[in-house]
Amino acid sequence: MSWGGERLGSLVGRAWRGSARFRAGVAMSLLILALAAVGPLVAPHPSEGMGQVPPDAAERAGRPPSLEFPMGTDSLGRDVLSRVLMGARLALVQVGTVVALSLAVGLLVGVLAAYYRGLVEAALTYATEVFLALPAIVVALALRLALGQGFHTLVLSLILSWWPWYARASFVYARSVVEMDYVLLARLAGVPDRIILLRHVLRNVVQPVLVQAITDLGSVLLEASAINFLGLGLEPDAPDWGIIAQNGFKYVTSMPWISLFPGLFILLTALGFSLVGDALREGLDPRLRRRWRLWF
Amino acid sequence: MPLSLGYLARRAVWSLAVVVGVAVLSYLVIILSPGDPAAKWAGHPRGPGAARAVELARGELGLDLPIPVQVLNFLRMVLTGDLGLSIAYRQPVYSVLWRNLAATLELLLVAYAIGVPLGSLLGVLAALNRGRRIDGALQAAGTLLANTPTFWLGLAIFASLLPLGFAAYGRVSTGLALSTGFRPITGLYLLDALLQLNFPVFFDALVRLLPPALAVAAYPTGVCLRVGRALMADALLEDYVRAAAAWGVTRRIIVWRYAFRATLPGLVQVSGLAFAYSLVDAMVVEYVFGREGLGRLLYDAVSVSDFRLAVGLLVVVAAFYLVVNTLADAAQALIDPRVRL
Numbered sequence: 001m002s003w004g005g006e007r008l009g010s011l012v013g014r015a016w017r018g019s020a021r022f023r024a025g026v027a028m029s030l031l032i033l034a035l036a037a038v039g040p041l042v043a044p045h046p047s048e049g050m051g052q053v054p055p056d057a058a059e060r061a062g063r064p065p066s067l068e069f070p071m072g073t074d075s076l077g078r079d080v081l082s083r084v085l086m087g088a089r090l091a092l093v094q095v096g097t098v099v100a101l102s103l104a105v106g107l108l109v110g111v112l113a114a115y116y117r118g119l120v121e122a123a124l125t126y127a128t129e130v131f132l133a134l135p136a137i138v139v140a141l142a143l144r145l146a147l148g149q150g151f152h153t154l155v156l157s158l159i160l161s162w163w164p165w166y167a168r169a170s171f172v173y174a175r176s177v178v179e180m181d182y183v184l185l186a187r188l189a190g191v192p193d194r195i196i197l198l199r200h201v202l203r204n205v206v207q208p209v210l211v212q213a214i215t216d217l218g219s220v221l222l223e224a225s226a227i228n229f230l231g232l233g234l235e236p237d238a239p240d241w242g243i244i245a246q247n248g249f250k251y252v253t254s255m256p257w258i259s260l261f262p263g264l265f266i267l268l269t270a271l272g273f274s275l276v277g278d279a280l281r282e283g284l285d286p287r288l289r290r291r292w293r294l295w296f
Numbered sequence: 297m298p299l300s301l302g303y304l305a306r307r308a309v310w311s312l313a314v315v316v317g318v319a320v321l322s323y324l325v326i327i328l329s330p331g332d333p334a335a336k337w338a339g340h341p342r343g344p345g346a347a348r349a350v351e352l353a354r355g356e357l358g359l360d361l362p363i364p365v366q367v368l369n370f371l372r373m374v375l376t377g378d379l380g381l382s383i384a385y386r387q388p389v390y391s392v393l394w395r396n397l398a399a400t401l402e403l404l405l406v407a408y409a410i411g412v413p414l415g416s417l418l419g420v421l422a423a424l425n426r427g428r429r430i431d432g433a434l435q436a437a438g439t440l441l442a443n444t445p446t447f448w449l450g451l452a453i454f455a456s457l458l459p460l461g462f463a464a465y466g467r468v469s470t471g472l473a474l475s476t477g478f479r480p481i482t483g484l485y486l487l488d489a490l491l492q493l494n495f496p497v498f499f500d501a502l503v504r505l506l507p508p509a510l511a512v513a514a515y516p517t518g519v520c521l522r523v524g525r526a527l528m529a530d531a532l533l534e535d536y537v538r539a540a541a542a543w544g545v546t547r548r549i550i551v552w553r554y555a556f557r558a559t560l561p562g563l564v565q566v567s568g569l570a571f572a573y574s575l576v577d578a579m580v581v582e583y584v585f586g587r588e589g590l591g592r593l594l595y596d597a598v599s600v601s602d603f604r605l606a607v608g609l610l611v612v613v614a615a616f617y618l619v620v621n622t623l624a625d626a627a628q629a630l631i632d633p634r635v636r637l
Contacts, residue, residue, distance in 0.1 A: 021436065129310075130317035133614035137576045141594050142322060142606045146329035146336070222445050226580045229447045230594055245448060249584070252455040263448030270443040278439070 015279045025275025032269045035088035043082040050086060051237025053078060065257055072257040074247050084261050086239035091269060094151075094240075095220045098158040099213050105159070106166025107209060111201055113167070114174035115193070128164040128171075136161040136223050140232040154233035158224060162216070166209055173205040211284060215277030218270035225266050241266045299629040299636075304622070311618040318614040319374040322607045323367055326357075334359055339383035340601045356380065374611055382605045384596040389608040392593070397612060398483025399467060399589040403578050404571065406486075406509040411516030412567050418517075419524025420556060426529050435525060442518030446577040450511035450584040457507055465586045468501045508585045512577050516570050523566045527559035534558070561632035568624025572617045 015022040040046055048054055053076045060077035063069055071080035113124035140157035147153050177183065178201060186196050225242030227233040229249075234240050236247075241262035248258025327333050335341070338353035354360075358369050373379055379389035415438070422434035468478070468485055478497045481488045486505070489498035531537065532555050540550045579591030590609065597605040629635045 020432070021439070126313070126317065129314050130321065130614075133314055133318060133617045134321075134610065135572070135576050135613060135617070137579060137594065138606075138609050138613050141597060142325050142603075142610060144598060145601050145603055145606055146325050146331075218443055222443065223576060225445055226447055226576060230580060230583060230591075232594065232598065242445075242447075245445075245451070249451065252451055253458050256455055259448065259451055263445055263451070266445045266448065267440075267443060270445070271440065274439055274443050 011280065011283050015283045018283070019279045021275045022279030025272050025277075025279065028268055028272025029276055032088055032092070032265075032272060035085060036092045037089075039085040039088045043079075043085040045079045045082040046086065048078040048082050050239060051078070051083075064255075071261045072255065074244070074258045075251050075255065076247075080244065080258055080261055083239045083244050084241065084265055087241045087244065087262065087265070090234075090238065090240055091221060091224075091266075094155065094158075094224050095217050097155050098162060098220050098224070099217055101155075102159050102162035103166050103209065103213055105163040106168075107170045107202065107205065109163070109167040110170030110172075111174045111197060111205060114171050114178050115197060115201060124167070125171075128167045131160055132164040132168070134161050137227055137230070137232065140227045144232045149231075149233070149235055151234060154224060154227060157227065157232075158220060162220065165216075166213070169212060170205045170209050173208055174201055177201050177204045208281075208284065211277060211280045213277075214280065215274050218273035218277075221266060221270050221273075299626055304626070307622050307625075311615070311622065314618060315611060315615050316371060316375075319371055319607075319611055320367055322610045323370045326603060326607070327363070327366075333357060336601070336603050339603060374607070379604045379608050382608075383602040384593075384600045384605060389604050390612075392605065393590075393608050393612045395480075395483055396589050396593055397616065399485075399587060400575070400578050400582065400591070402484045402486060403505065403509055403512060403582065403587070403589065404574060405484075406505055407512035407574065407578070408516055408567065408571060410509060411513035412520050412563070414513070415517040415520025416524040416559075416563055419521045419526075420528050420551070420559075422521065422525040423528035423532060424551065426525075431525075434521060438518045438521035438525070440518070441514045442522065444514055446511055446515065447580040447584060449514055450508060450581040453507050453511050454584055465504070467504060467587050468497060472496060472500050504585075504587075508581045508587065511581045511584075512574055515574055515577055516567065519566060519570050520563060524559060524563055527562045528555060531555040531558040561628050561635065564624060564627050564631065568620060568627075571620050571624070575613065575616070 016026070045054070054060060056077065058077070060073050061075055063073040065072045069079050069081065071084060074080055074083070109124050109128065113121045113128075136158045139160050140153060143153045143157050147156075183196060183200055186200060224233065225240065225245070228238075228240045228242030229246045231243075231246065234243060236243060244262040245259040248255060248260075248262075252259055326336055329336075332350070334350045334354040334357060337357055338346075338349040341349040356373070358366050361369070377390050381387065382389045382392050385392045418434055418438070422431045422438075425431045472478075476494050476497055478489065478492065478494050481491060485501040486498060489495070489501060534555075537550055537555055540554055545554075575590075579589065579594060582589035582591035583595055590613070593605060593609060596602070597609070
């Protein structure tokens with residue numbers, strides 16, 4: 001796949017050589033990916049991680065971090081380390097689903113609006129603007145009331161508020177592609193719309209939007225954990241970092257470690273994705289590459 | 297002035313159309329999700345009056361009418377400002393919303409009054425030192441600030457202030473407000489206290505406002521730092537800066553009057569975008585600090601399935617978002633002579 005005239009490998013390679021922040025971001029992202037892969041295997045108390053209260057809850061509740069419980073235990077005696085480890089996979093599944101589906105919807109809408117113009121463009125632009133005005137957290141409230149608590153509510157509310165950003169971005173890129181001569185020539189040559197859209201337009205639009213999506217993985221996690229923290233998303237026992245932080249909210253003075261560690265992991269994940277995405281975007285944008293100092 | 301009334305009028309019509317779209321969508325959520333729409337609108341009542349409440353709701357929504365007529369009915373309710381009584385607060389939905397919107401707005405405004413100048417100045421500092429270690433450190437700090445979960449930062453501030461004997465809970469001390477005869481006028485307590493020359497209440501409200509405002513300010517600080525640094529670094533490489541340097545214009549004037557001036561439109565634009573995003577942060581932080589505000593409503597609406605409040609919240613937040621965007625665009629037109637609206 002061609003990425004703006006250069007291969008993905010060379011883009012990543014340049015970012016790797018040129019930017020310490022990119023290397024740090026890759027390290028953080030890989031760490032979280034590794035935790036998501038092996039978390040359930042290495043968690044010392046997997047069932048507690050999934051929210052089950054241990055039988056000896058009373059005597060284990062609220063222990064500070066120690067060798068036995070490196071991140072302490074929560075108010076119900078569950079091992080916070082296990083809950084945080086089980087949370088890595090859940091966090092990535094949440095943001096992955098949201099970003100992938102939002103990308104699909106957004107790209108489709110943006111490209112169609114740019115290609116067909118007229119009424120289609122007007123209708124899709126209007127829809128984009130309407131959803132753009134809806135923050136995920138308020139949509140989450142409405143869906144929480146209509147559909148109840150759970151994964152579907154959380155993911156749906158985030159998708160509804162994220163796809164318009166991709167629609168808007170891909171519309172801008174697609175519009176400039178659609179006006180290129182080769183698209184006109186393909187049309188005149190009788191190439192079917194479907195082929196033009198997929199092979200000529202979409203292909204050239206995907207790349208910058210995809211780079212933006214990497215940064216957004218972090219932003220989506222921040223928003224998802226805020227929704228979960230308010231209790232509008234997943235069930236109260238799910239090993240989500242926002243929910244674990246919520247469990248510790250009431251005890252924030254007596255047991256600060258319950259909220260401390262999941263928050264650190266949210267920060268680490270969001271930071272990692274953000275650093276990777278930003279470095280790639282700087283690499284793609286030649287204007288941002290200039291680093292020399294002439295007069296100041 | 298490169299800003300026309302015609303543009304503002306078109307923008308207002310378009311915004312109204314978007315709000316109508318939001319209202320229609322929220323009606324469809326009530327109607328199309330599983331369960332009895334009338335029971336939902338009535339807040340899933342229980343107890344002796346339940347059947348009557350559901351019947352009343354059925355009448356309000358006109359559920360026996362064709363769907364387009366129902367939607368029009370509902371739109372009339374939304375646009376005339378009559379969504380009925382909030383179930384959680386037993387007050388008209390819109391008055392609950394306005395009161396809480398003012399509280400959230402106050403928090404956001406103070407947070408942005410801290411975050412945007414601070415971030416921009418640090419961004420200028422980074423751009424002036426680009427390539428040096430301090431630039432790397434500032435950029436890293438900016439990324440860190442923009443990626444910190446705000447609810448967590450709020451919790452951390454809240455928890456670290458408590459042992460210092462500093463309980464910044466709520467918006468203002470009720471006792472103090474009562475004893476000094478403080479009355480809300482606009483709902484922005486800082487402004488209200490100043491208008492009434494009530495300085496004890498002003499300082500009390502300010503002291504309670506600053507810790508949550510700092511948590512909310514993290515995001516705009518980080519964003520303005522990063523964007524300001526990029527814009528400033530570009531501006532410093534422009535020909536006019538080089539020409540000014542060649543003419544011997546002092547460094548201070550080149551940096552602030554020439555280069556920084558050129559970054560302002562970009563900073564305004566990005567602050568406008570971030571402001572809407574920060575609304576979510578403000579809601580969560582309000583919840584953490586036990587303040588009145590839209591965040592509190594989210595939480596209270598769930599416990600009694602207050603659909604009317606949820607719908608009102610959707611409409612008001614969408615309208616808020618559109619107003620902020622329009623203001624940001626208008627501000628950009630006013631400070632950037634190249635933009636004509």
